[in-house]
Amino acid sequence: MNIRKGKGVRRPVATLAALGLAFAGLAACGSDSSTSSSSSDTVRVVLAAEPTTLDPIAGARSGQVVWDTVIEPLVPTDLELEPTKDGLVTDWERTDDTTWTFTLREGVTFSNGEPADAEAAVFALTKVRDEPTSILKSFWTNAESFTAPDATTLVIKTKAPQYDLVNNLGTIYMIPPKYYAEKGPEGFSTAPVGTGPYLFDGQRAGRDMTVVRNPDYWGDAAKTEKIVFSWSSEASQRLALLRSGSADIAYDLPPAQQKEAKEADLNVITTESALKIVGFLQTDKAPFDDADVAKAAALAVDRDQIVEGIFQGAAAADGGLLNVKPGEQPDEVVSQDVAQAKSLMAGRSEKVTITYPAGQYVNIEEVAQAVGGQLEAVGFKVKYNAIDYGSLVTQVAGGELDGLYIFAAVPNVAVPSFFVNGFVRSASITKNCGSPELDAMADEAVTAADAEAAEEVYDEINRIAVVERNCYIPLYRQVYAIATAKNVSGLVYNPIHASDFTGVTVG
Structure with a gap:
């Protein structure tokens, strides 16, 4: 974004x-x-x-x-992370609960001469929603249709109401249809x-x-x-x-x-970035398919110690997942409790692999080692798997990992639904926490009238996913x-x- x-x-x-x-x-x-x-x-x-x-x-x-x-997005954001009307899209209107109409800037062309018009916007949106290789396809499952009545008018119809649709256009980058079709992604x-x-x-x-x-x-x-x-x-x-x-x-x-x-x-x-580093537990595979073991892992980790010891305070400890903007804090977090973690382990010595993208984030090797050391202190046997970032993304999307992997949650748009669609829903990228209950709550939140009306539902999703089920161990925001x-x-x-x-x- x-x-x-x-x-x-x-x-x-x-x-x-x-x-x-x-x-x-x-x-x-x-x-x-x-x-x-x-x-x-x-x-x-x-x-x-x-x-x-x-x-x-x-x-x-x-x-x-x-x-x-x-390459430019359809809708840019300002420094407060709110969408603005001074980019390729100059205006929008919510025509009814499931219809949005956008006005595109007139006369803009791609550098190869193709018109950067509403048809091009339809092409980009369709690619993001439908391409198997699209990194953001799960964010657009609610989109029913994209049409261009004329060169400067884009109409998006959704299956259900979606109050934050405008924000999500910040994830759509305008690409020239003919050139992209000719060249392909590579x-x-x-x-x-x-x-x-x-x-x-x-x-x-x-x-x-x-x-x-x-x-x-x-x-x-x-x-x-x-x-x-x-x-x-x-x-x-x-x-x-x-x-x-x-x-x-x-x-x-x-x-x-x-x-x-x-x-x-x-x-x-x-x-202070909206990017936060999170430990993802693969709760559908051993050892974290055992709820007590997942809880023990979450209770073993001291994020404040990591921030102070590794970053000397040059990072911001953060125990939530859906509090997207810097400065926002969740209602509930999991704090370190070594005694309770050991009790849940009940003398077991579970093997766990910690996978992380070597060199991708500041001091990420030290962070992985610190998390591993804290897990070992309550009874886990830890193995480290350092891989390149591209391989990690591929393996996460392919469901190839088990154990715990450390990954950045990067909100391309500053709305909770971005992380819900990317990580929490059953059809999300990570697929490590989805359930019919959370899917239904996600639907309820996004169909709310506005962000304020949705906040209570998102707080409950965060509580279930992070505090109750321990699918995620949020660590810190990167400064x-x-x-x-x-x-x-x-x-x-x-x-x-x-x-x-x-x-x-x-x-």
């Missing part, structure tokens, strides 16, 4: 170049120069991981920081085309990706001509590249590197940290992991 401010204030694009071993060696020598050697027309951004795909239909949002510069990912402020300019496999300013963008032009994105899984190397002048912006810095960046007089941007060179300004980052690079300048 992205921060979109439409005509007059556009959103961001980032760049970074993983500049190879020569630069890594230079950084290792300890140069403290914070003056970028790049042209003022180029921004070099270094990310923590290479995007697995630039196809917004099939791709996890880890690639959004790159594709979001080229071909599109190699050379994405959109309506955004930047054009995709190519990639060097395993090294970097480049976007350049779109001269025909419908909104205000981006200030920077080019953004080069590269990546390094080592936070120390990302910071070293920035300190040596080989990069302008470094993403995803742990507390130690944040402190070092401040001491080097670099700019450090910190934002996201980005460092920039002193001569870089204008980067905007919001809690839904969206970056706006359009105002970035290198002075």
Whole structure:
């Protein structure tokens, strides 16, 4: 999802170049120069991981920081995570309980010349709802039909009332129908085309990706001509590249590197993210198909200790699942109780595998080890399974995992139904907690008149799924940290992991 401010204030694009071993060696020598050697027309951004795909239909949002510069959502959000009318959709009306009518911006075209009209919106929506490889298909099961009465009018009919439909359009990225159909997901990912402020300019496999300013963008032009994105899984190397002048912006810095960046007089941007790290229990498989064992695991974990010990407070402990916006707290949480956990284990020594995406999130290895140590303290025998993020997503969606896996709950839109559809329903991505009872409650919540009316139902869903059944062990919200060179300004980052690079300048 992205921060979109439409005509007059556009959103961001980032760049970074993983500049190879020569630069890594230079950084290792300890140069403290914070003056970028790049042209003022180029921004070099270094990310923590290479995007697995630039196809917004099939791709996890880890690639959004790159594709979001080229491809735009139908409905952007502001910094308070509310939908706005200054993007590709300029107005909407709820015609009746199950019908919504949207007005699209007139005259917008994709960079390849195809019209970015209502028919294109229907194409994108249909792909997201119906494609087997769609990462968000479970979020659109309530959509009955998408039609385009004319070029600027989109009508969505739902099977049942849905008060938060507008929010969900933030997950729909506009793609050119003919080009996407011709190239397919893999071909599109190699050379994405959109309506955004930047054009995709190519990639060097395993090294970097480049976007350049779109001269025909419908909104205000981006200030920077080019953004080069590269990546390094080592936070120390990302910071070293920035300190040596080989990069302008470094993403995803742990507390130690944040402190070092401040001491080097670099700019450090910190934002409490809506992204939260959660332990998912596969409650349909041993050992967590035993309710007492699942409860014992939940009671074993001390999230406050993890936040203080690993992040020195640079994360926010959070025991809920459906409290989506930063600062929101659930009514009930599970707190550590070692004595009760041991009692539930009753002397058993259950084997459990902890699977986690190596290098994907700040200090994730340490988090996995900390959770494992706490489980071992109450009687579990723990084995660790570190895999790459793409493999984890595939195995989660395929139901291939057992035990506990650590995964980020990333709300592309700031409404509880996003996590309910993604994780709680029987047809969800994770499929680790679904039941007819929770499905019925989810239906009740989303058909409420508004968010306030739905809140009580969502609170009860959270209580059942997290506190009673222990399908999830919520851990913490990530406090996201980005460092920039002193001569870089204008980067905007919001809690839904969206970056706006359009105002970035290198002075």
